[in-house]
Amino acid sequence: MALRHAVLAALLDGEYSGYQLAKAFDIGVANFWHALPQQLYAELAKLEKDGLVAGRQVVQETRPTKRLFHVTEAGRAELEAFAAAAAKPSFIRDDLLVKVQAADRVGTGPVIGQLEERATAADAKIELLGVLLRQLRGEADEEEFLLRGERIGPYLTCLRGLAFEREHRDWCRRIAAVLRERQKINAQG
Amino acid sequence: MALRHAVLAALLDGEYSGYQLAKAFDIGVANFWHALPQQLYAELAKLEKDGLVAGRQVVQETRPTKRLFHVTEAGRAELEAFAAAAAKPSFIRDDLLVKVQAADRVGTGPVIGQLEERATAADAKIELLGVLLRQLRGEADEEEFLLRGERIGPYLTCLRGLAFEREHRDWCRRIAAVLRERQKINAQG
DNA sequence: TACTGATACTCAAGAAAATGACTAGTCAGT
């Protein structure tokens, strides 16, 4: 029971359809919780069955009918209990790091390429997060917003995401450079 | 097929028993791949069945008999192919971030406590990684080691882990401070 | 006019991971 709370937390900011939720996960929530759309639909169904979210049908003229969900009182209570309980240790899984761990025992060429791709992707994500953060805080500067803003939760997690992406990008570029240098040295020696 | 390659990569540095592998995962590999001991035993059994690792029994006098595993040629080839294939996007999951996302909609008291615990745990991890890195690079300084060292894979992933833990610690402390400040302001207002 | 891409989902099969309990001997300290 874990995705459950991530969905509830994401849904705190208003009504979302499963589809919209999947988008929100891609941008914001993905900074701390990865999930595929199918999982979200399944989880929403379970949450509704358990009365933690409620949905309402919205018929649209030009688009398929959708169902918008919001968190119920029971859902809020569930989140409250979750927040008070001990957190599990965080965890990461990253293929690319597995490859780097194996570096200098397997061919590094493709790994260097992947590190550079990742760095580029991180650049894009950093820009995206920058835009998102500016939107979230509106006119206020950050300090002011963090102290007086109404809804800072998503802002705080995006800040974490931004820091993560920056570190990740820098690491990828540095490691790619190191591996390239080593290739040169080995070619010479 | 994912844990599989993490195990192979971890096993590149010598022979390990399942138990030792579990330790190695806790310290180094956990920086990019989280797995429980039971999973490792199960994965080792599968890898052996598939001929990607081979084990040998070691009878000990004072300790239970153990089985030490090493990567076979087929295992190395498997890793090689893995390194060349496209990497999946990394993913993170963190309960604590879910709680922060929900912050200012649920009680923040316990969350502040957990942020501080995390920061303290991160401090310990940072120290541990510092020691590990010093061990790995021996006498050489970092630049020199990265360019000429024989085996830099684990060093590189530990560097990533270190950067991650630092960022995480700083973020936790900052967010804890922000949430505390907001509690004060709300108490006054 | 055909094609692409976005919206808005659903279903099912199979792989992978998490959980909890269990065995069994050693060693250090109270």
Added chain:
DNA sequence: ACTGACTAGTCATTTTCTTGAGTATCAGTA
């Protein structure tokens, strides 16, 4: 003599995740 921690695993069950496919409509583009 007892306790708790460490070594070194195994087993079974359940939960969760991934993969891949399928449905349907509409808007914009070439």
